[in-house]
Amino acid sequence: xxxxxxxxxxxxxxxxxxxxxxxxxxxxxxxxxxxxxxxxxxxxxxxxxxxxxxxxxxxxxxxxxxxxxxxxxxxxxxxxxxxxxxxxxxxxxxxxxxxxxxxxxxxxxxxxxxxxxxxxxxxxxxxxxxxxxxxxxxxxxxxxxxxxxxxxxxxxxxx
Numbered sequence: 001x002x003x004x005x006x007x008x009x010x011x012x013x014x015x016x017x018x019x020x021x022x023x024x025x026x027x028x029x030x031x032x033x034x035x036x037x038x039x040x041x042x043x044x045x046x047x048x049x050x051x052x053x054x055x056x057x058x059x060x061x062x063x064x065x066x067x068x069x070x071x072x073x074x075x076x077x078x079x080x081x082x083x084x085x086x087x088x089x090x091x092x093x094x095x096x097x098x099x100x101x102x103x104x105x106x107x108x109x110x111x112x113x114x115x116x117x118x119x120x121x122x123x124x125x126x127x128x129x130x131x132x133x134x135x136x137x138x139x140x141x142x143x144x145x146x147x148x149x150x151x152x153x154x155x156x157x158x159x
Contacts, residue, residue, distance in 0.1 A: 030159060034142065044077055064120075068102075071103070075106060090110060093130070105117065130143060140158045
């Protein structure tokens with residue numbers, strides 16, 4: 001009588017192949033997701049720059065008030081009131097003592113704090129705003145910045 005089925009060795013070989021393929025493909029998938037999220041950053045920082053230029057043309061100086069009274073009326077694409085509802089990943093804005101979420105900075109799905117924005121400013125003739133996110137979840141921050149000359153740069157690659 002012929003027995004149908006797989007031997008333990010055959011099953012172990014299949015499992016080993018699946019593990020190998022996973023080990024090769026998962027890092028590539030993380031990079032793919034990271035690049036997709038970086039497209040969001042470039043778009044939002046370009047929009048922030050445009051809003052700052054319009055504000056400067058009207059008032060003669062830059063501002064660190066992104067949204068609200070006497071501000072840019074800017075918010076990241078996908079912003080909805082309430083942290084759980086956000087449809088963007090990175091934290092955007094300015095870091096300074098007394099900065100308020102929803103006014104001076106916006107926290108995205110990746111949950112980077114205001115402090116992780118590092119040194120930012122908006123005064124007189126110039127500004128530097130940043131975007132920060134932990135794309136891989138390994139506490140390695142992906143940091144971007146934009147300035148008054150529209151230099152959008154990835155200052156710390158997080159993946």
